[in-house]
Amino acid sequence: MYIATVGRAFPPHYADQDTLIAAFRAAWAERYHNVARIEQLHRNVLVGGRHLALPMADYLGLRGFTEANDAFVRVGTDVGAAAVTDALTRAGLTPQDVDAIWFVSVTGMSAPSIDARLVNRLGFRPDIKRTPIFGLGCVAGAAGVARVSDYLRGFPDHVAILLSVELCSLTLQKEDLSIPNLIASGLFGDGAACVVLVGEQRAKAMGLAGSDRPAAPHVVVTRSVFYPDTESVMGWNIGSDGFKIVLSAEVPDMVTRHLRGDVDRFLADAGLDYADIATWIAHPGGPKVLEAMESVFPLPPGALARTWTSLREVGNLSSASVLMVLRETLAEPPPPGSYGLLIAMGPGFCSELVLLRW
Amino acid sequence: MTDTEIRAGIAEVARAHLGYEGELLDDTSLVEALRLDSVRLLTLVAELENHFRVVLEDGDEAGIEHVADLVAVLRRRIG
Structure with missing residues (x-):
């Protein structure tokens, strides 16, 4: 169970924290008498800026869960594909080499899941084993590495990937200005990461293991x-x-x-x-x-x-x-x-x- | 504004935003009664500022343990 590479991708939109605070300020001022306290709350999370799934102006136009989740599926498939491509390219592999994919997210839902859409988009083999996981939240990156390594103990010649796509900005609750939601809106950002893991036999074949100085x-x-x-x-x-x-x-x-x-x-x-x-x-x-x-x-x-x-x-x-x-x-x-x-x-x-x- | 009115305002904020249905007496411990962790404390402060239209400054929280202490701080800020 060797970790060959990690790829990543971000949506193209980025805003620094001051820009985001300025955009939120008017809504906060309607809700809070001391808006400086809320601004400080956003600065206290020590985040300098965040990538966003959509241009900032588009968030105001999102009407309800359906539109936000539609954006999750559309943008999530794009950044997921980019992260997988980055990871596989770095490993010198192609989608045809991948035997199993775990997809984790807690910021949007779809059926077929994003991993299924990527089978079509990227050209994975039809016999790829897919395991989409929803609900583990922040722990899913670590849990995913653990579950994939469990799998590779049983299939030591396999290549497996773990793809995480999280578009937290699309969960923004514009009407909810409670303190927990304000903390969340200051802290969470958007991005995707993909880990390529290979079983021991495959790692030896790839030159990642078995030498005195393993590369992975x-x-x-x-x-x-x-x-x-x-x-x-x-x-x-x-x-x-x-x-x-x-x-x-x-x-x-x-x-x-x-x-x-x-x-x-x-x-x-x-x-x-x-x-x-x-x-x-x-x-x-x-x-x-x-x-x-x-x-x-x-x-x-x-x-x-x-x-x-x-x-x-x-x-x-x-x-x-x-x-x-x-x-x-x-x-x-x-x-x-x-x-x-x-x-x-x-x-x-x-x-x-x-x-x-x- | 009288201390009774301030105390009633605190109770109203606690009920509406922290789900506290009990009675708030002068010697009620705020941390215990309102289960004030950092998130709930910030909620209480921000909502008290809304309710009384005041700004609580850094240092105001020093020495606040019971409802009477909070009433005194708010009385000072309300002026």
Whole structure:
């Protein structure tokens, strides 16, 4: 289960945070007496700007869930195709080489799913195995890597891809100016990421494994952890207006209360300690989540630098975000033999831990 | 505006925006009664600013534990 490459794609529209704040300001001023407080809320998420599925002016014209979801299918197919093409090209593979695809998203729905549309668009083989997954939210990037690696243990000569498409901007609830929704509208952005994973036999054939100095990291072991009775921590209320955010302040508490112990046990079971982890590939959930991680884990300085950079440059892309961080890590890998920990949390509430080794 | 009216305004905000149906007395702990985490605290502050048409400044929150403390801060800002 080797990670060959990570591709990515963004929709062509981009707005910096000041531009977005200016666009929102009039609506906020109608709802809030102290609009400066709301502006500060948007700045406090430490996001510099975000890619958008649509030109900014088009969001005002979106009428209800149907139009937003139509845009998700249209733009999501485009950016999904671009991310897959980027990933496969980097790996020296074509769509005909792909045996299985996992598609994850929590920001739009379609049947046939986006992955099916990409079979037609990109020319995957008719016998490709498709697994679309909805609902894992931010954890789906890490969970997807884990599930694909499970599959490749059974099919070591296969090529599998994990595609995440998240167009969070299309879930914007223009009428909902509650604090949780305002946090979400300041934090989340749009993008797609695609990971190419190959089984051990295939990795050897591709020259990714089997030598003294493998060119790609492999998945050593993974772990899922579910936290009972935490359904209200994060998620969607789904209704006729689309996806309305459920976001409590307990998310950082989940890191403090659960994640440290989970990682302690995960590493101990692998016979490792924190000093063995050369690189951290963490989901950029938001400043408070990352600060909680930095406070509870014995991290070396700058351990989450790539995660902070990703948050600042493109915002929280839900499941795609941790894969973006993985992409940057592959570009500047740790020394051969090093371990990396890929980690994310999401609705459930739950976490996924993936131990990598270069 | 009297303290009674301010207290009633706080109760109205708490009911409408935080779902709190209980009674708010001077010695009621705000954090405990209203289950104030960071999101709910920000909701309370922003909605109090809306309700009383005031701007709460940094530092106003210092020393606020009970309803009476909040009433005093709001009285000062309402002027």
